[in-house]
Amino acid sequence: MVEEAPQKKPRVGLFVTCLVDLFRPSVGFAAIRLLEQAGCTVEVPEAQTCCGQPAYNSGDFADTKDIARNTIRAFEGFDYVVAPSGSCAGMLREHYAELFKEDAEWGPRAHHVGHRTYELVSFLVDVMGMKGVEAHFDGTVTYHDSCSGLRELGVKQQPRSLLGSVEGLKLKELPGAETCCGFGGTFCIKYPDISDRMVSDKADDIVKTGAETLLAGDLGCLLNMAGKLKRRGEKVQVRHVAEVLAGMTDQPAIGEPGRGS
Amino acid sequence: MQPTSHSFKENAHTALHDERLQRALGNMRAGFQDKRRAAIDKLPEFEALRDQGRDIKNHTLAHLDYYLERFERRVTENGGHVHWARTPQEAREKILEICRSVEAKTVTKGKSMIAEEIALNDFLEESGIEPIETDLGEYIIQIRKEPPSHIIAPAVHLNQSDVEESFRKIHTDLPADRPLSEPRQLLDEARAKLRNRFIKADVGITGANFLIAETGSTVIVTNEGNGDLTQTLPRIHIVLASLEKTVPTLEDAATIMRLLARSATGQEMSVYTTFSTGPRRPEDLDGPEQFHVVLLDNGRSAMLGTEFQEMLRCIRCSACMNHCPVYSVVGGHAYGWVYPGPMGAVLTPTLVGVEEAGHLPNASTFCGRCESVCPMRIPLPKMMRHWRKREYERKLSPAPYRSGLALWAFFAKRPALYQRLTGIAMKLLGRFGRDKGRFRSLPLAGGWTSVRDMPAPQGRTFQELYREKKGAA
Numbered sequence: 001m002v003e004e005a006p007q008k009k010p011r012v013g014l015f016v017t018c019l020v021d022l023f024r025p026s027v028g029f030a031a032i033r034l035l036e037q038a039g040c041t042v043e044v045p046e047a048q049t050c051c052g053q054p055a056y057n058s059g060d061f062a063d064t065k066d067i068a069r070n071t072i073r074a075f076e077g078f079d080y081v082v083a084p085s086g087s088c089a090g091m092l093r094e095h096y097a098e099l100f101k102e103d104a105e106w107g108p109r110a111h112h113v114g115h116r117t118y119e120l121v122s123f124l125v126d127v128m129g130m131k132g133v134e135a136h137f138d139g140t141v142t143y144h145d146s147c148s149g150l151r152e153l154g155v156k157q158q159p160r161s162l163l164g165s166v167e168g169l170k171l172k173e174l175p176g177a178e179t180c181c182g183f184g185g186t187f188c189i190k191y192p193d194i195s196d197r198m199v200s201d202k203a204d205d206i207v208k209t210g211a212e213t214l215l216a217g218d219l220g221c222l223l224n225m226a227g228k229l230k231r232r233g234e235k236v237q238v239r240h241v242a243e244v245l246a247g248m249t250d251q252p253a254i255g256e257p258g259r260g261s
Numbered sequence: 262m263q264p265t266s267h268s269f270k271e272n273a274h275t276a277l278h279d280e281r282l283q284r285a286l287g288n289m290r291a292g293f294q295d296k297r298r299a300a301i302d303k304l305p306e307f308e309a310l311r312d313q314g315r316d317i318k319n320h321t322l323a324h325l326d327y328y329l330e331r332f333e334r335r336v337t338e339n340g341g342h343v344h345w346a347r348t349p350q351e352a353r354e355k356i357l358e359i360c361r362s363v364e365a366k367t368v369t370k371g372k373s374m375i376a377e378e379i380a381l382n383d384f385l386e387e388s389g390i391e392p393i394e395t396d397l398g399e400y401i402i403q404i405r406k407e408p409p410s411h412i413i414a415p416a417v418h419l420n421q422s423d424v425e426e427s428f429r430k431i432h433t434d435l436p437a438d439r440p441l442s443e444p445r446q447l448l449d450e451a452r453a454k455l456r457n458r459f460i461k462a463d464v465g466i467t468g469a470n471f472l473i474a475e476t477g478s479t480v481i482v483t484n485e486g487n488g489d490l491t492q493t494l495p496r497i498h499i500v501l502a503s504l505e506k507t508v509p510t511l512e513d514a515a516t517i518m519r520l521l522a523r524s525a526t527g528q529e530m531s532v533y534t535t536f537s538t539g540p541r542r543p544e545d546l547d548g549p550e551q552f553h554v555v556l557l558d559n560g561r562s563a564m565l566g567t568e569f570q571e572m573l574r575c576i577r578c579s580a581c582m583n584h585c586p587v588y589s590v591v592g593g594h595a596y597g598w599v600y601p602g603p604m605g606a607v608l609t610p611t612l613v614g615v616e617e618a619g620h621l622p623n624a625s626t627f628c629g630r631c632e633s634v635c636p637m638r639i640p641l642p643k644m645m646r647h648w649r650k651r652e653y654e655r656k657l658s659p660a661p662y663r664s665g666l667a668l669w670a671f672f673a674k675r676p677a678l679y680q681r682l683t684g685i686a687m688k689l690l691g692r693f694g695r696d697k698g699r700f701r702s703l704p705l706a707g708g709w710t711s712v713r714d715m716p717a718p719q720g721r722t723f724q725e726l727y728r729e730k731k732g733a734a
Contacts, residue, residue: 016723016724018673020723021683021722021723021724022683022686022687022718022722022723023687023716023718023719024718024719025719025721025722025723025726025727026719028723028727029723029726044723044724044727046676046677046680046724046728047676048676049672049673049674049675049676049679049680050673052673054666054669054670055666055669055670055673056646057627057646057649058649058653058658058662058666059646059648059649059650059651059652059653059654059658060650060653060666060670061650063666063667063670063673063674066670066674067670067673067674070674070676098643147626147627147628147629147630148627148629151628151629151630151632151633152629178630179586179630180586180626180628180630182586182626183626184625184626184627184628185626185627186662187623187624187625187626187627188708188709189706189708189709190623190624190662190708191270191273191623191624192708192709192711192712193270193273193274193277193712194273194277194587194590194591194624195626195712196711196712196713197277197590198586198587198590198626199712199713201590223715223716224713226699226714226716227699227709227713227714227715227716228712228713228714230698230699230713230714230716231701231712231713231714251719252698254716255698255699255714255716255717256698257695257696257697257698258695258698
């Protein structure tokens, strides 16, 4: 499965992301399984919370820097940092360096970590050379390209190429897949009216594809879209792409009734 | 124009519930996006051109004083006049003075966002001079007494039937039963109405897409030809432009022009591109007797050397608003001032103050599409974030939001405490949410649950489960 992978098993630090940690741990375990399949050893540093975006995008750069320093400290020993989210990976990769660009000590450390940080699926394909996965999923899925992954990190073909290798899965492209779903972190709470219209338009497009399952690579967008689809009583199931790629779809889909623990 | 950016939320609410507006916006969206895509797909060097355009503007802005002085010198050599205006007031008064020097009664205008910025029409009217907009979109909103809602398509918020209704109301000298249901009929009627105005006007005012330092020329691009008539028929041509429109050479202007129309309307070139270099010379067949350039600063020079300098690269193509998911559902009027969409979200606070326009840089999901289509590679989200930073530092953001953020940050900075607390919280939430898998309402999450369900967490946090697993292994 893995071609031209690095000689030594790369040590990957998993940046779980706060939403995966709190809302959907199964995505974290799916990420671990995929990374191990690709030939990595995976560790999860305990000293992580959130990448700091809520503070950063609210203009609170002081708190963002404190949080970023924690993250950098926790992850600078790894060969790679991988996050099951384009938005958080983009934060570490693009924005930490920007935050510390005038800081002689932290600037280089931020750069060091940032350059080793990847979104999960793009890491599997672009760095580990993964061509396919050994998973089975019956049904038609559609895929939403979350904004940060798409535009900050160029995540576009990678999930489609891996999804193409999932046995039984049929991908139906979503019209307007590159249009924001209206989540936008704190935007969705600060401007609920506008966010509602955006996610409603998105829900219309999703339903029109006729796909049974909606996938994306960012839990923020997924919670938003699932929340709208469920409020409208739609049957579409919503999952993180890693769950399907790892063959770990035993948990109820996002927003569906079922176990807790 | 009196800004209403502070009531962005209310404006947006009204817009979202205005069915006619929503129809007009729906028509707009796909058109602009598809046409741009198609035009760019046909030009393999588009990305390289973007780099060139960015570099030209960066160079100009780094030496703006030099190029502005050079431009002034060349205009004067060509027999024209340059007037420097620091404020809208100074610009308006200069224009009035020029108009009064020929006892002007009417002024024709080509589309100019700067004229909107300095509220020129109201001022001229109050001074007894009738301004007539000659761009079809501008003409329509002028007779409706509305501000523009888009910088290149000022009446994009209107449907054809809105225009028909306005024409019937204003053009009362025409037969009431005339057919007006076709776009062509509307266009012909506006053209007939404007024709006499062009000939009678004493002064023509246009904006400028470029000011060329090398030659002292000003350039306007239009699709209707109204700009040409505005600047060649009257005795006086006034060009009203802001400082940052300057480029060093003709070739630079040509380079950026290759980006402009493609980004704006998906055209390879706009239908008319008109260069004006001074007043009519003795051997010329037409052209104005006097040529004036009013150069407006209005806060631009104060952006130099700040985190907002890159905004001065903007060429007003509107690609950002044509692709912005927020603009495309609320329309331009919601932004409450002359410049809407992402470019307005950065520019408006610099021009009218962040106290007035603080909502605009906040009302973005940072989806980044604006930056990805900006021909001048302006990092719009980054600059919106800088506004948020200034707001935050000056404690202008709402207090409950700030204290919520502070509480969250307190825990986010303390991983051990954070994990203990979130572990308990998620266990509770997971237990309550298990039966339905989601919440219809949640305390403290009203902004979320007012419009969508909150999916329930699985119950245990990843960190807890991972520790457990590792302990067992």
